[in-house]
Amino acid sequence: MAAPDTAPPTLATEDVVLDAQGLVREYGPVVAVAGIDLTLGPGEFLTVFGPNGAGKSSLLGLLAGSMRPTLGRVSVRGQQLDFGDVSWRRRIGVLSHRGFLYHDLTVTENLRFFGRLFELTDLDRRIPERLAHVGLSDRAGFKVGQLSHGMKQRLALARALLHDPDLVLLDEPFTGLDPSAAAVLRKVLVGLKDGQRTVVMVTHNLGEGLALATRVAIQARGRFVWQGGRDEIDTDSFERFYHEAVEGRR
Amino acid sequence: MSYLRQVQAIVWKDLLLEFRTKERLVAMGAFAVLSAVLFNYAVDRTAVRPQDIAAGLIWMTIVFGGLLGVGRTFHLEAQDGAFEGILMSPAPKDAVFLGKTLANFILLYVVSLLVVAVFMLFFGLELGASPAVLALVLCLGVLGFVSLGTLFAAVSSGTRMGETLLPILVFPLLVPMVIFGTGATGRLLASRPVAEVVGDIRMLGAFAVMALAAGALLFRFVVED
Amino acid sequence: MSVSGLRKGGVTLTALGLIGLVVIYWLSFFWVSTEIRQGIVQRIFYVHVPAAWTTGLAFGIAALTSAMYLWLRDERLDRAAVSAAEGGMVFGAIMLTTGPLWGKIAWGTYWTWEPRLTLTLLLWFIFLGYFMVRSATDNPEKGKRFAAVVAIVGALDIPFIHLSVIWFRSLHPAPVVIKPEGPSLPGDMLTLLLASFAVFTVLFFGLFLLRYALETVRVELDARAREVAA
Numbered sequence: 099m100a101a102p103d104t105a106p107p108t109l110a111t112e113d114v115v116l117d118a119q120g121l122v123r124e125y126g127p128v129v130a131v132a133g134i135d136l137t138l139g140p141g142e143f144l145t146v147f148g149p150n151g152a153g154k155s156s157l158l159g160l161l162a163g164s165m166r167p168t169l170g171r172v173s174v175r176g177q178q179l180d181f182g183d184v185s186w187r188r189r190i191g192v193l194s195h196r197g198f199l200y201h202d203l204t205v206t207e208n209l210r211f212f213g214r215l216f217e218l219t220d221l222d223r224r225i226p227e228r229l230a231h232v233g234l235s236d237r238a239g240f241k242v243g244q245l246s247h248g249m250k251q252r253l254a255l256a257r258a259l260l261h262d263p264d265l266v267l268l269d270e271p272f273t274g275l276d277p278s279a280a281a282v283l284r285k286v287l288v289g290l291k292d293g294q295r296t297v298v299m300v301t302h303n304l305g306e307g308l309a310l311a312t313r314v315a316i317q318a319r320g321r322f323v324w325q326g327g328r329d330e331i332d333t334d335s336f337e338r339f340y341h342e343a344v345e346g347r348r
Numbered sequence: 349m350s351y352l353r354q355v356q357a358i359v360w361k362d363l364l365l366e367f368r369t370k371e372r373l374v375a376m377g378a379f380a381v382l383s384a385v386l387f388n389y390a391v392d393r394t395a396v397r398p399q400d401i402a403a404g405l406i407w408m409t410i411v412f413g414g415l416l417g418v419g420r421t422f423h424l425e426a427q428d429g430a431f432e433g434i435l436m437s438p439a440p441k442d443a444v445f446l447g448k449t450l451a452n453f454i455l456l457y458v459v460s461l462l463v464v465a466v467f468m469l470f471f472g473l474e475l476g477a478s479p480a481v482l483a484l485v486l487c488l489g490v491l492g493f494v495s496l497g498t499l500f501a502a503v504s505s506g507t508r509m510g511e512t513l514l515p516i517l518v519f520p521l522l523v524p525m526v527i528f529g530t531g532a533t534g535r536l537l538a539s540r541p542v543a544e545v546v547g548d549i550r551m552l553g554a555f556a557v558m559a560l561a562a563g564a565l566l567f568r569f570v571v572e573d
Numbered sequence: 574m575s576v577s578g579l580r581k582g583g584v585t586l587t588a589l590g591l592i593g594l595v596v597i598y599w600l601s602f603f604w605v606s607t608e609i610r611q612g613i614v615q616r617i618f619y620v621h622v623p624a625a626w627t628t629g630l631a632f633g634i635a636a637l638t639s640a641m642y643l644w645l646r647d648e649r650l651d652r653a654a655v656s657a658a659e660g661g662m663v664f665g666a667i668m669l670t671t672g673p674l675w676g677k678i679a680w681g682t683y684w685t686w687e688p689r690l691t692l693t694l695l696l697w698f699i700f701l702g703y704f705m706v707r708s709a710t711d712n713p714e715k716g717k718r719f720a721a722v723v724a725i726v727g728a729l730d731i732p733f734i735h736l737s738v739i740w741f742r743s744l745h746p747a748p749v750v751i752k753p754e755g756p757s758l759p760g761d762m763l764t765l766l767l768a769s770f771a772v773f774t775v776l777f778f779g780l781f782l783l784r785y786a787l788e789t790v791r792v793e794l795d796a797r798a799r800e801v802a803a
Binding site (some may be wrong): 377450456489496499503504506507509513516519520521523524527528551554555562566569570572573 | 596643691694695698699701702705706709710713715716718719722723725726727729730733734736737738740741
């Protein structure tokens, strides 16, 4: 933690959860992320829209610290993502369209395993509590392979939030969910906006993305071509606005 | 302390998964028995005495059968992206490597004891005068093998060629293990004095330590993205 | 150093090496005295032994620069590693073909499990794996990391391979240059051997610089293609 007197005058350190500067990621000759700056405080929910190949998943990988940036840096609550000391990983939770779950282990065993990796000690209390929160208490002993897709996604969310991260990263969480499962997931995601956490979601589902966001960015060709507050957006004309932004007409 | 708990969590998870699916254990066990059957017909037992070549056959069976199991180390991990979840946890990469290696070691050590038992049974061999020393030789050899095997299974599963690449990468590196392992095993099966194999055991131990340390040190460069 | 500088250095050293090679060949055919027991075939010695030395040197450089690449992530170190490894493959192939040719006449068999021959064969295959992993990944940066890991583990394994294959015993002549009592080779043979060491080393570094320049040009070409595409 930075001492209070070294904090920048305009923005107190404790008000910044995620700070990314000059992020660039190249895969050999391919540039996936071509210079992105991002600062988010607690309670903010940023949705990043963009077409396939815009580099959204790479951006999320960089913010999650699962990828090394070619250039630039990311810090979470003032702690810079560095690959020697990885204690910052405790501050980040990731949910993708893949569950990060073992299908041959039970619901509880999966949470217990990841909980132990995150060095949590109160798992006997924490796991039932979190299962109740996502409505899976009666499935605790089931193997993950036996769960429906919607239940699996809720379990994946419980897994991502098990260690109470400050920063939650969501990668296309609605992919493959039927409307009722999507509604349940949306309810849990709304619960994330508790004023403490910061959420970044990448998606190309415009409806779900706008419903949850407090801030919006449109990514194309590795850059943010537009970003602003949710209140700057007119929901009805957003689709046209989005296409124009992606095609570079704005 | 928390480091050991993380290693232990991975070992526990891998063994539990193996206990549930039994994929690798059954594959390796069946491979061992069937290899012994094939060797019986491939080697003319009226020309060569089984006890003269048993040590070599045992180690070749462990190496080939072991590759079969170790090569699949990261398959269940890839199923639902779970390994990404591990990599995004605060567990150090060397702890992840040690956990996976230790789980592989336990599996393959069981298989190697089975291999020896099968050869005893099929070829009417004696265990020799010091079975405990033989168990130690197998233990050190298998530890070196799974260390390199796990590291390069991670490498090969990150390439387009997948498991095809694994033997090409590890066979040249395994020569010392095969030479010292078969040397010691052959003499122990022939009930030679233990003093004759002390040198081999030392080398096997040093090889295992080198392989384990190299894997723990280099694994992070293999799994980072 | 600029690409043209590298190329100039590479061409100069390679030319020097090739001229030296002609001289070595001439000397080994017409000047040096014939070894009494093995006769004329022993003259392959002046190719075989320096090729073995150069192979070791090349793979040593490749392993060292690989380790430094993983540490510092400087592209130039990876370029040096791949250039050295390729040189090692070439000189290793020379060592592995001249060895059996000599062996057939000297020992009556093409292949023996002689320790240094075996070691070079295994090294050659370790670096074959190096090139295979390098080209089998979608992300070239990942291929570089994987290859570096192969080279480093290979280098760590070498002492073990060396000890184990010696333990397996050999027919090979014992070292003739570096030993405590001083060299046991007659004067003119020693002179020619040391000269051929020097020539092979110069030739290796010439080829190394050319290969390094080529790799640099390739990277620049990639970058330019990317700019055109963007």
